[in-house]
Amino acid sequence: MNDYRQLATDVVAELKRQGADACDVFVANTxxxxxxxxxxxxxxxxQSISKGLGMRVFKGGAMALxxxxxxxxxxVKSIAAQALDIVKVSNPDEFxxxxPRESLGVYDGKLMLFDESIASIPTDRKIDMAREAEEIGMKSDKRITNSNTAGWSDxxxxxxxxxxxxxxxxxxxxxxxxxxxxIAEEGGVKQTDSWYSFQRYANKLLTPKEVGLEAARRVTSKLGARKVKSQTVPLVVDPTMAQRMIGAFFGAASGRSVYRKSSFLVGKLGEAIASPLVSIVDDATLADGPGCRPFDAEGVKSSRVPFIEKGVLKSYLCDSYSSRRLKMPLTGTTNRGYQGGPNIGASNLFLMAGDRDPKDIIKSVKSGLYLRTMSAQGFNPVTGDFSHGATGHWIxxxxxxxxxxEITIAGNVITAFKNITAVGNDLKFRAGGVASPTLLISEITVGGA
Amino acid sequence: MKRRDFIGRTSMTLAAAAASEAWLTSVLRGQASAATPDIFGTYFGVGPEEMKRLLEICLSRGADFADLFFEHRVASSLFFEEEKVKAASRGIDAGVGVRVVKGDQVGFAFSEDLSMESLSTAARTASAIANDAAAKAKVMPIGLAKLKNLYPIGDLATEADLNRKLGFINEANKTARAYSPKITRVTCSFNDEVKYLAYANSDGVSWTDMQPVFVFSTSCIAEEGTNRQTGYESGGGRIGLEYFAKKRPAADIAREAARLSVTLLEAKDIEAGPMTVVLGPKDSGVLLHEAVGHGLEADFNRKNLSNYSGRVGQRVASDLCTVVDEGLFENMRGTINVDDEGGAPTSTVLIENGILKGYLHDRISAQAMKVNATGNGRRQSYAYSPMPRMTNTYMRPGKSDPEEILKSVKRGIYAKKFGGGQVDITKGDFTFSVNESYLIEDGKLTTPLKGVTLIGNGPDVMTKVTMVGNDLQFADGGWTCGKNGQSVPVGMGIPTCKVSEITVGGSKVKA
Structure with missing residues (x-):
């Protein structure tokens, strides 16, 4: 195995030698x-082996990558020289x-990062697991007529x-x-859906049977879907969609979005921006969380960051630049790829579980929408307004x-999150480090026929 | 989740040997050379002998086709906000993708290490897809094809002095700030890249290409009291810095971003529900991309996964609609001299007068469906294998005067600029998000509207196209299409169109 610690420190030394005031070197290999x-x-x-090395150089207060x-x-020496060349067109920025040195460090508590057992799973077994998930899913209901691919990756x-x-x-x-x-089909109409499980440890994955049956349940439950009339109703949010909604809060709380005024959370620090039932945490130290990490992309020691507590915005998420600029605490919540600098990125981001059984939440709704999917676009991070294409179940x-x-949901995320009247007890990390339990929003505008 | 298809704007990503020969001929028919012929030697240090050896390893376990995709990408960017260049960036990604095909089965590996040892390992890894001792496919002698160059470049952005790019940024910044005192923030980005590509396959087809592309964008925030709105505009293509003098000045892009942010300060909510929608020219091409294009990509259709599967010859749009995908427009963002597996780009009529004519193919789908490839096999980079993708997708112009189209609407929405869209291939249901739109009242544009989502079903909405304008225009800027985790640059165009009814995702309910 190549010694990338040595490579990274050598490149730091080379950049200093070439005249950098300060610098960092980030190597990702997969x-x-x-x-x-x-x-x-x-x-x-x-199958692939891949690598990339990125460097960030500061000189005279200016930055280049x-x-x-x-x-x-x-x-590597040539790209280092180029960094010191192009930094000349960059302008100084005091922030x-x-x-800061005192923030740096490697979290030394237990973290479940590396599952040695995955390397020993034979290729045939991986292929068989994908086959099994597909076969069990397809055989579970005769209305399932086709497959849109099953897969394994590690x-x-x-x-x-x-x-x-x-x-x-x-x-x-x-x-x-x-x-x-x-793919399921009934009355000449086809529907598609999927299910998945992504984890750091193979033994935390759902079984092929569980994945196959859940995909089958989801796709067949869409058969016979229709439009509804435009109306304002309560909305029960499936955990997979609730997790996307809390992602919107994470992005808006980014210190960079805040100083750029491109966030609906500008000026809301200390204010109630959601129902008291809502607490959102980014916790890089959650030992068995699929997003845990010992330090962030700037070398800041990992910690637990409860940025929304009982509905009140407690802190912005600051990298060192926005922390200096906004004069607010550094939160150590950055990610990075080799092609760019540190950026706000979630570790284990979750909305804390409530005490309601999701079935009881659905039972409490006389007439409303259960949200299963929504389109990716349609969210304005500056205003918090959203308008998404949606599918789900009528309750x-x-x-x-x-x-x-073929319906839409629209509104403003702060209004919607203030209107949360129930939080489920079903918090679970399904695919990566963002998770939420089922949520009940007391009213939302549904657009339809 | 993996299968979601989307489009967004950057900064906010054979039927046997006969058909194979057909595309080889059309590649060879080109005139001017697209790139210096020594890309293999200069960037990758390999010659025909090494490639032949690697391809032989690929076929050694009985596969019937293999290809090598060499890529050296240089990218550069400048990010400007608050009157400062906040970051300058430059980098190199280089590697080789090795693909081995047996029927419709694909083995793939890539390497960033260009040594023969590493490339041989990658070739052996990819060859594992086949296990057929009886097969005897052979590597044909490799001959370098000359391509017709559809992206002549005067002044390559990635090699230009950064101070010249900074000049365009300064011009845009000044223009946007001068537009209105309500503009409080201006951000400009210059993102450019050039890919030096070299390709060889076991049919003996080989070519080199230089693919440049850049996006210049301006984003503005306008404020009035507590009301804060953004406007964004971008321009570029497979063209050099001459774009700004020949096609569109930086100031024009900035003014457009500023205008949008200030306009949106007056934007009002609209009620949810079905409405008549007039789609403005250029960016409304998103509709074709989502409602038509993706569903006609042949990988979905050969697997019977698309709502358009098996519907060639059937009516899928009103007779006013003729939709084409064409990678041949000079300097356009979705244009290609050659697709990423050696296929010549073509003009493919997808829908003609409302009737479905055919699909967009890569090599594998064309072979499986026994038709000619259409030159749509594209990949994001050396790290991915190709699949059918759009290039520049557009609707042919109709006969209506755009003014007449507006005048025909008593109450509806005029949609002008879009944030992006997505589609469920199987169901055909698409959504696209509108960033700039206006209420139409008695044939006139009145109130600007807050961002809304339009939703509908592909063939259903296309059948409701009741008027098509004579004003076809192509979108400028950084449209990027995402599919199965791969992003490629695309172009689109459309004339003004009237759709009698689309569901609008407003935040009010009609009283």
Missing amino acids: TDFSTEVRLGRIEKLE TYTTDFADKS NGLA GTYQVTLATSDGFVGQYRTTNAGLYVGL ENGEFAYPVQ
Whole structure:
């Protein structure tokens, strides 16, 4: 294995030698395997080893970034020289710089980062798990007529960071995932849906049977979907969609969005921006959370950041630049790829579980919408206004009456989150580090026929 | 989740040997050379002998086709806000993708290490998809094809002095700030790249290409009291810095971003529900991309996954609609000299006078469906295998005067600028988000509206196109299409169109 700690510290030294005032070097290297099967046949096998090295240079208060995938000494030195060349067109900014020394460090508590067992899973077994998920899903209901691919993927990801303040850190993680997409048909109308499980540890994955049956349940439950009339009704939010909504709060709380005034949370610090039932945390130290990490992309030691508590916005999420600029605490909540600098990125981001059984939440709704999917676009981060295409189930007298499609939901996220009247007890990380339990929003505008 | 298709704006991502020969010929028919012929030697240090050896390893386990995709990408960016260049960035990604095909099964590996040892390992890894001792496919002698160059460049952005790019940024910044005292923040980005590509496959087809593309964008925030709105505009294409003098000055892009942010300060909510929608020219091409294009990508159709599967020859749109995908427009963002597996780009009629004519193919789907490839096999980079993708998708102009179209609407929405869209291929249900729209009252544009989502079903909405304007225009800027985790640059165009009814995702309910 290449010694990327040494490489990163060598490049830091080289940048200093070439005249950098301060700098950091970030190396990401990955291994990936994936396979896709469809109708029992292997369609694709992919395998790769990949790497990239990025450097961030400060000189005279200005900043530049360069990167390369070629680690030959000559290439790295050339890209280092280019960093010191292009930094000349950059302008000084008094808030630029590395994270303060006292914030740096490697969290030393237990974190479940690397599952050694994944490397020993034979390729045939991986293919079989994808096949099994697909087959069980397809056989579970005769209305399921086609497969939209089942797959297995796994990989390793190693991060190495060195800074001119002497920080050197490295960690590596594993990932594994299983998914299946199915097509169901009734009355000449086709529906598609999928289910998946992505985790750091293979033993935390749902079984192929669980993935297949859940995909089947989801796709068949969409059959017979219709439009509804435009109206204002209570909204029960499926955890998979609730998790997207809390992602919107995370992005808006970014210190960079705040100083740019491109966030609906500008000027809301200390204010109630959600119902008292809502507490949102980003916790990089959650030992078995799929997003845990010992330090962030600036080398800041990991900690638990409860940024919304009982509905009140407690802090913005600040990298060192926005922390200096807004004069607010550094939160150590950044991610990074080799091509760019540190950016706000979630570790384990979740809305804390409530005490309500999700079934009881649905039962409490006389007439309303259960939100299953919504379109990606349609959110304005500056105002918090949203308008999304949606699908789900119509609830009548506490029960799913029929599936709905070709509708929209629209409103403002602060208003919607203030109107949360119940939080489920079903918090679970399904795919990566963002999770939420089921939510009940007392009213939302549904657009339809 | 993996299968969601979307489009967004950057900064806010064979039927046997006969058909294979057909595309080889059309590649070879080109005139001017697209790139310096020594890309193989200069960037990758490999020659025909090494490629032949690697391709032989690929076929050694009985596969019937293999290709090598060499890429050296240089990218550069400048980010400007608060009157300062906040960051300058530059980098190099380089690697080789090795693909081995047996029927419709694909083995794929890539390497960033260009040594023969690493490339041989990648070739062996990819070859594992096949296990057929009886097969005897051979690597044909490799001959370098000359491509017709559809992106002539005067002044390559990625190699230009940064101070010249800064000049365009300063011009945009000044223009946007001067537009209105309500403009409180201006951000400009210059993102450019050039890909040096070299390709060889086991049919003996080989080419090199230089693919440049840039996006210049301006984003503004306008404020009035507590009301805060953003406007965004971008421009660019597979063209050099001559774009600003020849096609569109930086100031024009800035003014457009400023105008949008100030306009939105007056925006009002609209009620939810079905309405008549007039789609403005240019960016409304998003409709074609989502409602038509994705559903016609042949990988979905050969697997019978699309709502358009098996519907060639059937009516899927009103007879006013003729929709084409064409990678041949000079300097356009979605244009390609060659697709990423050696296919010549074509003009493919997807829908003609409302009737479905055909699909967008890559090599595998064309072979599986026994038709000619359409030159739509594209990939994001060396790290991915190709699949059918759009290039520049547009609707042919109709006969109506755009003014007449507006005048025909008593009450409706005029949609002008879009944030993006997405589609459920199987159901055909699409959504797209509108950033700039106006209420139409008695044939005239009145109140600007807050961002709304329009939703509908592909063939259903396309059948409700009741008027098509004579004003076809192509969108400018950084449209990027995402599919199965891969992003590629695309172009789009449309004339003014009237759709008799689309569901509008407003935040009010009609009293």
